[in-house]
Amino acid sequence: MSERHLIELQVNGEPHELLVEARETLVDVLRHRVGATGTHVACEHGICGACTVLIDGEPARSCLVLGVMADGHEIRTVESLADESGLNDLQEAFTACHSLQCGFCTPGMLMLAEGGIPHLEDTSREEVRELVSANLCRCTGYETIVDAVEQVAQQRRSEDPTVTEGASA
Amino acid sequence: MSEPKMSRDGAFIGASVRRREDPRLLTGAGRFVDDIELTGQLHAQFVRSKVAFGRILDVDLEATRATPGVVAAFAADDLVMAPIAALLDRPFEQFRPTEMPVLAHDTVRFIGEPIAIVVARTPYAAEDGVEAARVEYETFDAIVSTDAALAHGARRLHDGAPDNVFVDVSLFDTPGLDEAFERAAQVVEMTIDSGRQNALPLETRAALAEWDERESQLVLHTPTQVPHLVRTATAASIGVPERAVRVIVPDMGGGFGLKCVVGREEIAVAAAAKRVGKPVKWIEDRKDALTASFLAREQRYVARAAFAADGEFLAFECDVVCDMGAYSCYPFTAGIEPLMASGEMPGVYRLGAYRVRGRAVATNKAPTAPYRGVSRPQYVMLLEQIMDQAGRQLRMDPLDVRRRNLITEFPYTSINNITYDPGSYLESLDLCEQMVREEGWFERQAEARAQGRHIGIGFACFSERTGYGSSAFAARKMLVVPGFDISDIRMDLDGTVTVTSGTMSHGQSHETTMAQIVADGLQLDISRVKLHQGDTDRITYGFGTFASRSAVIGGSAVQLAARALGEDLLEIAAHLMETNLDNLELRDGSVHRRDTPDERLTFEEIARVAYLEAHRLPKGVSPGLHATASFDVTNDGTFSNATQAAVVELDPDTGAVKILRYFCVEDCGVAINPQVVEGQARGGIAQGIAGALFEEVTYDANGEPSCASFMDYCIPTAMEMPDIRLAHLETPCIYNETGAKGAGEGGTIGAVGTILGAVNNALEPTGTLLERTPITPRAVHAAMTGGTR
Numbered sequence A: 001m002s003e004r005h006l007i008e009l010q011v012n013g014e015p016h017e018l019l020v021e022a023r024e025t026l027v028d029v030l031r032h033r034v035g036a037t038g039t040h041v042a043c044e045h046g047i048c049g050a051c052t053v054l055i056d057g058e059p060a061r062s063c064l065v066l067g068v069m070a071d072g073h074e075i076r077t078v079e080s081l082a083d084e085s086g087l088n089d090l091q092e093a094f095t096a097c098h099s100l101q102c103g104f105c106t107p108g109m110l111m112l113a114e115g116g117i118p119h120l121e122d123t124s125r126e127e128v129r130e131l132v133s134a135n136l137c138r139c140t141g142y143e144t145i146v147d148a149v150e151q152v153a154q155q156r157r158s159e160d161p162t163v164t165e166g167a168s169a
Numbered sequence B: 001m002s003e004p005k006m007s008r009d010g011a012f013i014g015a016s017v018r019r020r021e022d023p024r025l026l027t028g029a030g031r032f033v034d035d036i037e038l039t040g041q042l043h044a045q046f047v048r049s050k051v052a053f054g055r056i057l058d059v060d061l062e063a064t065r066a067t068p069g070v071v072a073a074f075a076a077d078d079l080v081m082a083p084i085a086a087l088l089d090r091p092f093e094q095f096r097p098t099e100m101p102v103l104a105h106d107t108v109r110f111i112g113e114p115i116a117i118v119v120a121r122t123p124y125a126a127e128d129g130v131e132a133a134r135v136e137y138e139t140f141d142a143i144v145s146t147d148a149a150l151a152h153g154a155r156r157l158h159d160g161a162p163d164n165v166f167v168d169v170s171l172f173d174t175p176g177l178d179e180a181f182e183r184a185a186q187v188v189e190m191t192i193d194s195g196r197q198n199a200l201p202l203e204t205r206a207a208l209a210e211w212d213e214r215e216s217q218l219v220l221h222t223p224t225q226v227p228h229l230v231r232t233a234t235a236a237s238i239g240v241p242e243r244a245v246r247v248i249v250p251d252m253g254g255g256f257g258l259k260c261v262v263g264r265e266e267i268a269v270a271a272a273a274k275r276v277g278k279p280v281k282w283i284e285d286r287k288d289a290l291t292a293s294f295l296a297r298e299q300r301y302v303a304r305a306a307f308a309a310d311g312e313f314l315a316f317e318c319d320v321v322c323d324m325g326a327y328s329c330y331p332f333t334a335g336i337e338p339l340m341a342s343g344e345m346p347g348v349y350r351l352g353a354y355r356v357r358g359r360a361v362a363t364n365k366a367p368t369a370p371y372r373g374v375s376r377p378q379y380v381m382l383l384e385q386i387m388d389q390a391g392r393q394l395r396m397d398p399l400d401v402r403r404r405n406l407i408t409e410f411p412y413t414s415i416n417n418i419t420y421d422p423g424s425y426l427e428s429l430d431l432c433e434q435m436v437r438e439e440g441w442f443e444r445q446a447e448a449r450a451q452g453r454h455i456g457i458g459f460a461c462f463s464e465r466t467g468y469g470s471s472a473f474a475a476r477k478m479l480v481v482p483g484f485d486i487s488d489i490r491m492d493l494d495g496t497v498t499v500t501s502g503t504m505s506h507g508q509s510h511e512t513t514m515a516q517i518v519a520d521g522l523q524l525d526i527s528r529v530k531l532h533q534g535d536t537d538r539i540t541y542g543f544g545t546f547a548s549r550s551a552v553i554g555g556s557a558v559q560l561a562a563r564a565l566g567e568d569l570l571e572i573a574a575h576l577m578e579t580n581l582d583n584l585e586l587r588d589g590s591v592h593r594r595d596t597p598d599e600r601l602t603f604e605e606i607a608r609v610a611y612l613e614a615h616r617l618p619k620g621v622s623p624g625l626h627a628t629a630s631f632d633v634t635n636d637g638t639f640s641n642a643t644q645a646a647v648v649e650l651d652p653d654t655g656a657v658k659i660l661r662y663f664c665v666e667d668c669g670v671a672i673n674p675q676v677v678e679g680q681a682r683g684g685i686a687q688g689i690a691g692a693l694f695e696e697v698t699y700d701a702n703g704e705p706s707c708a709s710f711m712d713y714c715i716p717t718a719m720e721m722p723d724i725r726l727a728h729l730e731t732p733c734i735y736n737e738t739g740a741k742g743a744g745e746g747g748t749i750g751a752v753g754t755i756l757g758a759v760n761n762a763l764e765p766t767g768t769l770l771e772r773t774p775i776t777p778r779a780v781h782a783a784m785t786g787g788t789r
């Protein structure tokens, strides 16, 4: 059995103290130790993006990050998007546009978009398509995912008075 | 928020009702097999063959068992598991029966074949245990092509198949075929090759099994398209009664056919769980999913087609060889690809004479399962290239060659003895061509050509038999004959309805569409209906979801069950309201009197009587509200159809194919939920494009597969996918209850041939014809520069 470490994570606003193996990936820590199973695993080698979460607000592939490396950081997963009032705008757009079929890629797509939208320069369809192309989906053919993300990116931009042309974080 | 939309006449059928599965899947509350955690759960991984073909001399698991965290390790001899046998009722010349052991014992036949199962306290420790295993082999030369497998004196993979042929059928052989070739104005010759693909559901295969001592039952959670077939195969293999296995399918991350066969790992996990007395979970990793699960589509078609001067399709002769890999899959058998191809050609075209030979050949590769479309993407690609080539040779517009031969009168009994129900073959072609024309693509192509750019436009016309009933599968001579489905419906005390279906949604939105059918059938709000699926204890039998059968067959069973329940409600209401049945109707979740429409009994009021005041029920009516119905398709099934078109541009420097525009006109009869149908079309087309341009698993001379990760098996991203312009025609199915035809596979079936046709159209000035998918940039570049491919 490999070495163990005590780590501290903020997951969706809640503090967690966890004893993890040195080789345990962040996605395994989130899914199996924290119990946040919304984040999925489909390759474990950094290509598919199903495991995308936000680390300190930035999209990251949690299968490529070790739990110990995330020590002291703030993690957001798909479970953080909706609140008591219901789905957030991105989730709403995904269901309205039929951007999911089996739903396996969906948590990763949502977190990719949630973290990626603030970085978009002009929210054009081509720019959104490039953002979405970071993750894989086998069911939808992507068009409806691009539709939903484009819609929300433009909406959020139009509602945010601080955004100026070409701004990025 | 999710206000249900009503269609024109206020019904749910035909409306793009928001998907009821979405809220949980969007919030991370979906539950997939790996999300289930059972108390005391252990983790399994498999020791897999490192050689493609060989005899196992020794399996040494001592170091494995001594590995920290490992609880147990079992090789074939350590667990009692009968082999899986997928059989056809055909004579030996046509079908050679072979078996697939759950764990390989004396022979290994492909790299990745499971040899032993390791059970450990953590997934990491299970992998450590696998690493520690030692297997000794006597290695044979790997057989990695059908030519090598069929060569005289080739070593046989299975004793039962002495010539390495699983299936060999010769069909039709219409009298006069040879003469038709002699008198033909043009003969088109074509050889089409299709690369080996992985269906690649994003969720890999998985199993979580637990022996429940209290129920004397093994509970197996697994993402399968065919829960009851997994139950049957597992019970037979581990030697327990059918009722001692309960298969539960939670949320499922896609299947596309790969999960409609029974995997040996599911059974091994079940047997191991029973032995260790603890829950055992196995989650397939991506490497195993790519190399050791099920693949598909490696086929060669050698064809000749005879045409009259006016374009009439006179005769067609074809030899189909399918590389099925090492084993025959359960329940479909290795016949799945050659029988589909031989039996269903010539598709949408009238034809004078037909002769076909279809063979399934054994090689040292991972075995084949059905994959979305099964052979139809390949033979449609063949037939559409033939139509285009006939146009070139006859100097006719290739679309007119198609028009000359498309079936236009229905029902139509084809040369292949299949009777086609009404469709819109010609209309879909006309509309699709019009859409391409409206956007000016023909002119743009001419201009581009004049500037030396390579733009091509390709079309594919096709139909897809959906809703194969028992008789259609029986005609294939399967020993396990899928076909019918059963639905069970009940109304609870509060008037809410639970409907159970033997179908198994894994992205197709059945929780929404089946509820739409019930809501219309009973005239109540969709929020009062819940679909239950994926639990073999909840329904006696069912064949799950594959071959675009669920809406056609499962949907009809659901509708019949709803109707039966509605009749029970009316009968009780007639008694309580002291009137006769003709005076009553179902409306807004109530039974209304026609003569005094304000007088009504709500379903809740009726249900209360049925359960809590049974003494008020009419004589002879038993308490409770519950009905069961089944549905089968007794004729040849129902055919969806479509025409697709693509505009592509070839990059002269790199040979890359860029899709500029994509069109699809589809007709799946009554669309229960148009948005869902469009989703199936778009997703299906994406998978067809993937096969046409990007994906292939190749094997080296030692039988080592080329793809072990997403680095080498490149599935398309959003950057490679075009936006698709869709249009719908509606020719309802006249044989079933809903009018719906299947919609699951058509997108894929047409897309491969559409893309190849477009690329070949672009290459016309070079005089080169590509006849292989995936179409690689190298092949395109060679064609453009006159080099060899």
Ligand code: FES
Pocket: A040, A041, A042, A043, A044, A045, A046, A047, A048, A049, A050, A051, A052, A061, A062, A063, A064
């Ligand atoms: S699971 Fe992390 S990128 Fe695929």
Ligand code: FES
Pocket: A099, A100, A101, A102, A103, A104, A105, A106, A136, A137, A138, A139, A140, B202, B253, B254, B507
């Ligand atoms: S919805 Fe199934 S993989 Fe994206």
